[in-house]
Amino acid sequence: MAITKCSREYHEKxxxxxHSSxxxxxxxxxxxxxxFAFDEVINEEGQGLEDRTRFMAILAALLGCQGVDEYRAMLPAAMNFGVAPVEIKEIVYQAVDYLGIGRVFPFLKVTNEVLTEQGIQLPLEGQAKTTMEDRLEKGIQAQVDIFGEGMREFYKSGPQESRHINRWLAENCFGDFYTRSGLDYCQREMITFCFLAAQGGCEPQLISHAAANMKLGNDRRFLIRVISQCLPYIGYPRSLNVLQCVNKAAE
Incomplete structure (x- = not known):
């Protein structure tokens, strides 16, 4: 087989x-x-990512596309490239808000199995920074920090019969999870971008979160690099769709 030197070396890392069967x-x-995945994509001029960031994006994309077997395989590789156990857990926890526990539960079980196999003692140190009393207040502030001042009153907006969902978004998604330590806002918005990109069918939310990424400093060029590095794991149709969403957000 004509496996390139770069591909062999990266696979070994x-x-x-x-040795795969x-x-x-x-x-x-x-x-x-x-x-392709371990040479061309990684070494494409102008499209590379720092290894740790690449693997965080790949893990999030695999959650989004439900690639649990590939996730199991890539988890030790991510750790070999510097993704810390606490960062892995935070990626999985945050995925619940964007994928639902029905799709994330198998990944949580696999994560615990792999971390235990790697000699990591569970549970990890707690990362929660809110209480049930202040989660709404701090969740609103997280939304404002990420999306702008227009989110200050969003939790009270919309028809009365569905307004509670906007409140849940503030207190549960952002108050319970975005406020946690272990990942910063830029990293959290990047993995959210990957969750949405990989699952498909979430274009309005994807445009919104692409814009939020850009506001935080994850600019259009960075997001295109993220798409490029995730493409082998999510395929061309979803990669092309997310590229359109990034371009719309940039406009």
């Missing part, structure tokens, strides 16, 4: 000493996929 059963496929 991700999975030291591991697919090299025997599907050699032509592995030749093209590994060379």
């Amino acid at each position: 991700m999975f030291p000493g591991y 697919l090299w025997e059963t599907d050699p032509e496929f592995i030749e093209r996929f590994d060379n």
Whole structure:
């Protein structure tokens, strides 16, 4: 097989000493996929990401597209490239707000299994920074910090029969999770962008969160790099759709 030197070396960094059985059963496929994902994508001029950021985006994208088997495989690789256990847990926890516990629960179980296999003692140190009494107030402030002052009264907006959902968004999504330590706002908005991009069908929210990323400093060029690095894991249709959303947000 014509596996490139870069692809072999990167694969070895991700999975030291591991030899996939697919090299025997599907050699032509592995030749093209590994060379693409672990050489071309990583080394495309102007599209690279710092390794730790790349793997955080990939883990979030795999949650979004429900790639639990690939997530299990990539989790130790992410740790080998510097993604800390607390960051992994925060990615999984935040995913619940964007994917729902029905889709995230298998990933939480896999995360606990892999961390335990890696000798990480659970539970990890707590990261919560709000109480049930102040979660709404601090959640609103998080929304304002990320999206702008226009979010100050958003939790009270909308028809009376559905207004509670906007309040839940403030106190649960942002008050319970965005306020946690372990990840900063820029990282949280990046992984949210990946959750939405990978699951598809969330274009209005994706445009909004692309704009929020840009407001925080994750500019259009950065988001295109994120899309590029996640493309092997989520495919071309969703990657092209999210690129359109980024361009709309930039306008």
